[in-house]
Structures are given as C-alpha cells and as structure tokens.
Amino acid sequence: MKTIAVIGLGKFGFYLAKNLSRQNYHVIAIDNNQQRVQQISDYIDDAYILDATNKNALEEAGVTDLDTVIVSIGENIEASILTVMALRDLGNKRVIAKAISTTHGEILSKIGVSKVMHPEKIAGRALMKSLVGDLNVEKIDLSNSMRILTFKIPLRWKRKNIQELINIDKSVKLMAYKTSGNWLLEISPTHTIQEDDIFSFIGNSVAIEAFYSKIIT
Structure with a gap:
C-alpha cells in the first residue's frame, strides 16, 4: 500500500x-x-x-x-x-x-x-476556461495512480442532482463543490446542479479520466 x-x-x-x-x-x-x-x-x-x-x-x-x-x-x-x-x-x-x-x-x-x-483560484480558472470551450479546470496528480480533477459542470447536467453524478462511478469520490458562489465540503446528494456549479473529485487516474469523459460527452 x-x-x-x-x-x-x-x-x-x-x-x-x-x-x-x-x-x-x-x-x-x-x-x-x-x-x-x-x-x-x-x-x-x-x-x-x-x-x-x-x-x-x-x-x-x-x-x-x-x-x-x-x-x-x-x-x-x-x-x-x-x-x-x-x-x-x-x-x-x-x-x-x-x-x-x-x-x-x-x-x-x-x-x-x-x-x-491555489485552491482559491479554481473558480476563476473554471469560468475563464469554460468561456473558451475547455471544461477542464485543474488536474493535480497526487501520485502515479491518484488524481484530483476539478471542473465546471457541463450545461446538460443542469437540474439533475449530485447523486446522479456520483452514480457514474462510485470509486471516484466527490471532495467538494461550489454552488451559488460558495464552496461546500459537506456533500448533499439531493442538491440540484446549477449552471455554474464546480466540482472537485478524487480517484484513480484512469478511473477519473473515464468518469470525466462520461460527464462531458
């Protein structure tokens, strides 16, 4: 281990x-x-x-x-x-x-x-990159096999709830999300996803990339 x-x-x-x-x-x-x-x-x-x-x-x-x-x-x-x-x-x-x-x-x-x-800059980068069509905000490789991925949620997820997002791959864990201008660390599975919400996930590098691909396609 x-x-x-x-x-x-x-x-x-x-x-x-x-x-x-x-x-x-x-x-x-x-x-x-x-x-x-x-x-x-x-x-x-x-x-x-x-x-x-x-x-x-x-x-x-x-x-x-x-x-x-x-x-x-x-x-x-x-x-x-x-x-x-x-x-x-x-x-x-x-x-x-x-x-x-x-x-x-x-x-x-x-x-x-x-x-x-720079955790406090994530939201600003999310907005800037989304404007040019790049939803990828931040990738932090903690090791050869573990990654943190933070991104602005695609518009098609608007009005769905967080549980639907989590169900895509339960091995990938939601660490925090930003909604209505506030970062939340206590995860509410019933939260209705808003247009400008930002999510930060952690997981195996391969799994988290596959997870991200499913979200944006």
Whole structure:
C-alpha cells in the first residue's frame, strides 16, 4: 500500500486526507492542532500532533523518502516554507503544497515544490476556461495512480442532482463543490446542479479520466 502524508488539516487538508484513505492509500496525517488530529483519527490510524517544521518530529512520524507529501498549511507562510524545506531534507520525492498568494507560490516553487496548488483560484480558472470551450479546470496528480480533477459542470447536467453524478462511478469520490458562489465540503446528494456549479473529485487516474469523459460527452 502506497503512503501519502498530508500536513495541515484545515478544511482542504482534512477532506483530502479522508478521501485518500478511502481510496486505500496509507495516509499519515499531521497538524499542530489537537482537535483537528482527533477529528481525522476517526478515519486515519496514523495521525500526529506535531510541529511540521521540526525535521526530527517528521522523521519520527515516518515522513521520510515518501513518493508524495502534500502540504496544506493555511495562513502561516513561514511554517509552510520551513515545512517544505524539512521535507526535502528528509528525501521525500514529490512535495505538493498549497499557496495562499502568487508570491507564496513562487517561493514554494523555488525551494523545490513539485506542484503548487491555489485552491482559491479554481473558480476563476473554471469560468475563464469554460468561456473558451475547455471544461477542464485543474488536474493535480497526487501520485502515479491518484488524481484530483476539478471542473465546471457541463450545461446538460443542469437540474439533475449530485447523486446522479456520483452514480457514474462510485470509486471516484466527490471532495467538494461550489454552488451559488460558495464552496461546500459537506456533500448533499439531493442538491440540484446549477449552471455554474464546480466540482472537485478524487480517484484513480484512469478511473477519473473515464468518469470525466462520461460527464462531458
């Protein structure tokens, strides 16, 4: 079983860790907030309260020489950067990190982050790309076999409900969706899909591409 570490268990990191575990990955979840770690412990066995900028603490938690580590630290840019530096020193092969600004993202890229995520920009890219006929918004490869796909829903799905979308392939998991200008992490299967809704799914790379093809054709 492949191991992926998720550092930072805010809303984005929490649901990412939870859904990776559901996809049968061994997940190491880390945060310095006791309540967040307790919450994720309902879904993940290896959850640790620690300072992710501390290289020794990361090493003791098993975050060394991993294929993929995801850093989802929120507003603390310094902690985000120091965590990435520690992860690189520990031989982790691929570090994916969330950025809260363009400058933050540029710094992360310069210190060796393989992929920078800007979750708050997804909606803007969705609108722009849909206007030129490209519904694909964002593909993030978490590993060779795991992908996050975020896209603006095609018009033909308007007025159908989320459960119909989920039923296409239940191995592909809905992480979050945006409707009426708000991102929602609690999934409501009966939600009626609106014209500008945006959906973020996670799943096996092959399965999620097949799933996406069925949605747009």
